[in-house]
Amino acid sequence: MFAVIMAGGRGTRFWPRSRKRRPKQLLAILGEKTILEQTVERSLPLCGWDRMLLVTEGEQAPLIRDLFPQLPSDQLLVEPLGRNTAPCIGLAALFVAERDPEETMVILPADHHIADIEDFRDTLNAAVQAAQEGEVLITLGIPPTFPETGYGYIEQGDPVKSGCARGVWGVKAFHEKPDRKKAEAMLAAGRFFWNSGMFIWTAAAIMKQFARWTPALYRELLGLKNQSGRPGWEKALREAYERMEDISIDYAVMEKADNVRMIEGRFGWNDVGSWEAVYQLSEKDGRGNYFQGPVIDLDSRGCLVYSPQKTVALLGVQDLVVVDTPEALLICPRERSQEVKKIVERLTAEGREDLL
């Protein structure tokens, strides 16, 4: 099996700690290693370096090369521009298919947190076996623990026979990010799972679905076949990407294909989507504060402070996120930390390259 780690995101919700050249997956936002390193180390026992594939964007490539000197240089695929997950997965599938179309790909976002790594690996091994039993697209569904409105949901279908070590299910439908009421109903119903964005399938299986549902993308991929590393590759890749649609794998394939299967992921998953998620995953003090850096606190509760250098004095504040960097300072309530991306949108609109 090939591990395909999608490491092209920006993570704008972690601004100002995340920046264009220092995106979320390259930050040691949980623990001492970067999230990308944690993701790679988690998968390495499954595939080894010779079957590890990283996909990233141009600006991040040098940093990633430095981080993983053991990674064969052709196994870092560099997208010339961000085009969402369908082209990213297409490019990886092309690479794997050129080696062996029947090879299984385990597609993993670079920036998630997994609590039980053993169970995570066992689940992936089972999913790989299921993917090899027949031409199916396997997605991992996470049992929801609260009515999250920030994720898409997978509606579980009927059980499907499989020789693998985990239960395999059909998928009745994909549901987009719900409102609060609908999220509560789905949580209560019990047969809805969070869409984790982790997929398992053979290169041949996904290529066939690209051909069926996104023929334009498929044609671009075919046009790139067997050109990687040859003269003109970068130009050809850029031109192909410029023609490709910006589209997620969910919209492009998963919501349409009729051979989708789901395996439950019960290994403690978190997409580390915001400072609130970091807060939830961190060890708090007796008043529910999580401080990284020198903080003087008088009577504050429920705060997350990231300020590795400057002393921060908090006096009587509650449930705030405070992120201080040499270039900018962010202050917002924890419950609105999803909206930090709006600040990045504003800075982008104002052309503030110095702060992006």
Place this chain on the structure above:
Amino acid sequence: MFAVIMAGGRGTRFWPRSRKRRPKQLLAILGEKTILEQTVERSLPLCGWDRMLLVTEGEQAPLIRDLFPQLPSDQLLVEPLGRNTAPCIGLAALFVAERDPEETMVILPADHHIADIEDFRDTLNAAVQAAQEGEVLITLGIPPTFPETGYGYIEQGDPVKSGCARGVWGVKAFHEKPDRKKAEAMLAAGRFFWNSGMFIWTAAAIMKQFARWTPALYRELLGLKNQSGRPGWEKALREAYERMEDISIDYAVMEKADNVRMIEGRFGWNDVGSWEAVYQLSEKDGRGNYFQGPVIDLDSRGCLVYSPQKTVALLGVQDLVVVDTPEALLICPRERSQEVKKIVERLTAEGREDLL
């Protein structure tokens, strides 16, 4: 008349903008000039440079000399250590008495804000006339506009005959900082005034009261008589100060003397005692925010931000004080800005000289 400006305070409630060597009165916290400059300029038309007396502490003296090159050098009195207002006023009274005991002293804190400067000067001129009519101690009482618990109160007595242009009243009692309930009762009663800490009297009148109520302090002052500028002056001054009690003029004299008079100060007074006071005195935007420095605001209300250099992104926060300096960052609710001094107390207890 001599203007005596007491410029020795720390202003710890403005930390981290105020620091040991950069106290409140040396900050341009309101407008473009420092508060001390504003105080000096306000008084200058009344007394001129040759009757301007500044009293400060050692660490601040060089900065103050730089600020006022026109001030005759012997008219900056430098206290070797802080000993509250009674020794400070005693030292100034000694200086004035050596020139002319019948000279009137107008004693002004360095760090207050006055809205109507014309009326302020008219009030002081009237007070000087009243002080010269007889041997009395005049204090300015501010008509309260809300039940402030952070000030002492003056209980107005009966009217006293005077040829000056303002009403002069006896004082029935001084009241210490009240609790909320008592403050509300005093506000409703109408005959209670805020104790502004501004006093007018002749040098002879206050010296006589020192002799009567604080004989130890008076003896120290006598011991220093006619020594200023002579060899050994600094040593003698330090030794005298080390023996002096740390005591306010209110405790030492005003609450005991029987010749105290009050004139009403209706010129718009504010002691600029905290960031909340600065907020109240500042011009806010349509959402009640007052920003000094580059701020990106999404949906915040009622905030004061001081960050002259670093960009601050506020997202959905309310009624916060945010003060960013190169050394430290403060975040607190506006309504608790009085408590900022507790942070300085903590830093002092921890010996954090780098942040004091």
